[in-house]
Amino acid sequence: MQQEHIVILGGGYGGLRAVEHLAGDPRFRITLIDRHPYHYLQTEAYGYIAGRFDIHDITIDLANWCRGFGRHVAFKQAEITGVDPEAKEVVLEHERIPYDSLIVATGARTNFFAFIKGLRENSYGVKNLQRAFAFRQTFEQLVYTKVEETRDPEPAELQIAIGGAGLSGVEIAAEMADVIEKHHKTLGTNAKKIRITLIDAADTILPGMSSYIVNRTAKRLESLGIRILTNAFIDRVEDGAIHLKDGTALSYRFMIFTGGIIANTLQSDVPLETNRLGQIVPDAYLRLSPHMNVYAVGDCVELKDAKGNLLPPTAQTAEKSAEYVAASIRKRLNGDPVSPFHAKVDGVFVALGGRYAVGELFGIIRVSGYTAYLLKKLITKGYYLGLKLRINTGFKKRTEA
Template structure:
């Protein structure tokens, strides 16, 4: 097998998984490029913003992780372009050659331009800084509300609005409601006044998912006191006020928007074909069409099943994509034909506030409550613990 250099852009779930599968081959050297020096485990962000864990619990140090593999170099710079003719990647400081390239820069919160004021007056949680900003501002507002009780309980409503009732929206709504309930009960504060509103554009939350998950999640949200508004679309967002297409007006202290994702802004500068939200179009092998040595995986791509159905972007999908392109690169180096990418969902686990969850496991096994919570925590541990062990090895080198 010839010696080759693989460049991976993006240290998210897919990029890390591809690196793990390629780094054990001595003929392959790897450069991992990311503008941040950490791997952000975004799937656990609800625990962070609800104060269950600290910031270090949702981060892995990328320089240490890369050092642990030996033939992996980490470059903490932002990619500015790709020269496919010369097979190079340009960053803000250098040009890096590649034999194979994997693009895995993930996604960002999609703020539709047709919703006036949405981008200016709502939060996303797709990055550590955004999640940290929301967390700190939320806690400051809770303190301000407690201090306002010097004038009695006649204080203004404290509403948190979550726009979008997909997986992220439901998990965040449940966790924020559980956190608020615990906060007031634990401190014995008499003036309870935090309300969480989940704005759902469809007739049901988790639209398109299994009915068991929909029903379990809805029951839990009701139990936590979340106000779920179905069939409501956001028409306009003003400072501390949301206006729905139905004419309803709701004041809020904070708004988190989870109603959609767009590909990272890198795709705008590459010249490759994209869809309306900037997701890269890939072929059956996860290659960029007409570029046999360039792959794209995870949230940055438009993933489609063999039946032509859209596959929702998840950490699981990104990981499977990373494993697949690594295998295809190894097959190419051995002169073997590539295999097309097929995706089989290995189950879904949803965090629903406090020590409660719901999920579907392989084989159609249904689980909810504390058992589901423990299973979800175990899945996270099985993912994060090996990375932390490797990072610790790299730190000592």
């Protein structure tokens, strides 16, 4: 039987979910391509940055993971330079890979807005592992600096600024503040002189989320001593100072920016419609028309619900779009009709430091505190366990080969 070759670009949440939902069909041969040899669990970045998790808790080896499915699933580490839809080939640095169906899942990166002078030069993002690693090192250095100041009777405050009070910014701020709060007895009281400020241009933290999530989160952040500035528009960033449009200047030692994303783009011989975030605007079936065998999933594509509302660029949304595309490819081969993509957010959990979280499921189930933490942990552990089991299988196959 001639197998259809499906090439998937990107080893993020969408790319991996597409592999999982296609690998069980013997009609497919799958190649996953990524510039990095690992899958980065971005949803756990907050814990890694604050020192709660280690590097092995947030990375998965893609070669061993793919090998765990069998010989019909392969991983290739390479820089993707473009796509040639007419020739039905993916263009890499030194070769071309032919495909029958292509799934673009290249994700997104931090959008350091060009209109904010000095933002890119003076702040960090956490959309990739390298920046998260640098951020963790810097945070640990700041804590160490405060621990060393034990002889200073009046230690100066050390300011950490976080631009963007969306999900990533809030979770990172809460986790860092919780680490400082819980360990100041052993680290020394000077460690509590590290102050964290959240800055957002919106009129609320977590814009777009329910009032329950927003209110419970705000109370938790305030209890952790985090300063929240909303309706605060950053005009420019200098080394050591953030200038707001209202003339206010905020001093800082270290700044992280989580205030927006921009899609990772691909060079293509066919012009693609994109939105202001650089995301591909697909047809109703997540196809990049007129090339019906090319699809896009995850953060690199504009996704909408049944009412036409934009869906947030989350791991949950990426996985739902990947599941839909995988099912669509199978239906196409079977000759079955395919319905347009319609998805919705089932729920959201916000990790708020230590064993505390806030969550909402299906718009009706609301939990906070330790219960929400356990539910979020259960979801995360289930995902991670599935990856680890597949890796163990792949590693065993490699050693036996």
